Amino acid sequence: MQDYMLVYKGGDPDWHINTPPEEMQAIMGEWEKWMVALSEKGKLVSGGNPLHYSGKRIENTDVVTDIAVSEYKELVSGYSIIKAESLDEATELAKSCPVLFSPDCSVEVREIMCME
Template identity: 45%
Template sequence: MKDFLLIFRNDPGLMPQESPEEMQARMKKWMDWIGNFAAQNKLIDRGNRLHTAGSVVKPGNIVTDGPYTEVKELIGGYTLVKAESLEEATEMAKNCPILLVGGNVEVREINPM
């Protein structure tokens, strides 16, 4: 088994205004999706969502501040899973709820130090 990082990206501008019920329904999809990996004993770390606020540090003491709400592909969260291969990990990412709101998942194999 290898470890993979799933990186969720979406366009915050496309996120619809949600009622509490809609938000709960969306959270349920995430919980069930993560729960599927946990039930297969393939979840390493559920990971987390990320706030839109942040900063980027560049050489020469240049710091750019967020929020990055205007960025089209903002990293919104991440999860760590186990899989036999990149193909399997990619297959696992195909049901990710981020795809339902126009986002995408980047699947990267962890290269341990």
């Protein structure tokens, strides 16, 4: 089995403020169900966390950019780490990720390389 990072992109930067409490509870319930299902299958390595939409990007030219000015749909908004037999299996697992219920959100599936 190989580890894969699910990189969540996009979304509303103020989702935690703009989402009514009942809707937030339902969303968090979906995330919990999804994480529990992955865990029960032995596929969850790390549930990850949402990331704040503000931050800094540093380039090798010493240029520092405020990433909050980037298009939100391209910003990384969170991550999880899962185990799968292949990229195809990891992709299938990612297809049921609750982040996909949100408009303008996507999941990028990336294999984590082991450096020995």
